[in-house]
Amino acid sequence: MKGWMKLAAALFAAVSLTGCSLLKVSVATGDPLSKEQMNVRTMTRGFYYDMAGEVARAADSIVAASPDVNVRIAAVRWKIRATRAGVTAAMQGIPDVALADLWILCRRMNEAFAGAPDSLLFGPQSDIARDAARRLDRRAGRLARQVLPDDRYTLMEGFVADYVRENPASEGDETDNTTLAWLEYLRAAGVESGYATGSIAEVLADVNDRLSGQTQQMSNSIGWSKDIFEMRLGQDSLRMQVGAQLDSLERSFARIVAVAENLPEISDKVLEELNRQATQLIWTMNASVDNAFADFDRQRGELQQYVSREREALVEQLRTTGGDLVRTMLDALPGLVGKILLYVVLALAVLVGGPFALGFWLGGVRARAKARKAENS
Known part of the structure; x- marks a missing residue:
């Protein structure tokens, strides 16, 4: 006994002392995103990069095929606006809203291009843009079907159709933040949704993705804006005007020779006409050069304003994300x-x-x- x-x-x-070794302290870092939400975020942002690449290729094909400088400028502008709207939609914090906004962007672009005549788009090359928009709309629908449960996909499909019908875009490449509209749509359907902010590691990764996407898009936009400037500079027709004046001057010299050989008495009038032609040529060259430099200054000012706006948007977004991160940490403390x-x-x-x-x-x-x-x- x-x-x-x-x-x-x-x-x-022994059991009491051994139980002390099971005492572990874990730091609460906020509710992590579910596997489904992480999959939606990753696939949506991957689709944005594919969309931006396809739009850029379609616009470059239009630029290469069109002889009209106005069509080429319109294609580059479409490329800039579409990629800018795409990165804004795809880099949102709530995965479902990002997917819905990107799908709405592709649907609007498809419907706007399908309903507009060639004269309002890209002339004979408009079918290139229509085909690209049609493919992107279908791919966005397939992506939503792949990453969302059946019931949530049905809701998002109806939401996208209703939103595009009630809020049409004028040019097909605008994007709206539909966070409130999507949550109200779910609530009307009897679905209460809650979205986690994610762990600290997920929040930092999200910030890195946003900065990377915005920086890449801004760099591309600056390069494409330079292309527009070069097209407009060529549109001034400086070489054509100078060439026309030189041709006229050559004809004047030919007339001078003919007149000097046959009627020497009117050589003075011919010389006066030659002087007038040369003066007009000099004025034309001066005006064209002044116009080119003025347009260059205007383009430089617009580019500087665009870069400043993008930089302020990035800083504000980083400040907001940092504040959310600090609040999450303080709430968990x-x-x-x-x-x-x-x-x-x-x-x-x-x-x-x-x-x-x-x-x-x-x-x-x-x-x-x-x-x-x-x-x-």
Whole structure:
């Protein structure tokens, strides 16, 4: 009996001390995104890069095939606006809203291009843009079907159709933030949605993706704006005007030679006409050069304003994301402190109260054993 009691006491002490090694402290970093939401975010942003590449290729094909400088400029502008709207839609924080906005962008572009005549688009090359917009609309629908559950896909399909019908875009490449509209649509359908902000690692990765996408799009836009400037500079027809004046001057020289050979008495009038033609040529060259430099200054000012706006938007977005991250950490801090205090109290209770209770119990057992032994003797 005495040996069994010692064995039981030893086992109890071993279990109590071993249990202390199971005490682990974990830092709460916010509710992480679910696997489904992470999949939607990753696939949506991947689709944006594919969309931007396809729009750029279609616009470059139009530029290469069209002899009209106005059509070429319109194609480059479409490329800039579509990619800018795409990165704004795809880099949103809520995965479902990002997917819906990108789908709405492709649907608007498809419907606008399909309904507009060639004269309002890209002339004979308009079918290139229509085919690209049609493919992107279909791909956005297939992506939503792949990454969303059946019930959520049905809701998003109806939401996109209703939103595009009620909010048509004039040129097919604008995007709206539909966060409130999407949540109200879900609530009207009886679906209450809650979205997690993600862990610290996920928030930092999201910030990195946004900055990377915005920076790449801004760099592309600056290069494409330079292409527009070069097209407009060529549109001034400086070489054509100078060439026409030189041809006229050559004809004047030919007339001078003919007149000097046949009618020397009117050579003075011919020389005056030559002087007038040369003066007009100089004025034309000066005006064209002044116009070219003025247009260059205007384009440079517009480009500087665009870069400043993009930089301010990036800084504001980073500031907002940093504030959200700090608030998430501060909101998680009280829970973390409470858990640490609870674990400390439990540890003290196990380390201090356990041995005391065990000793008290063993003392009582020993006293009762002595009392029984005394009674028996």
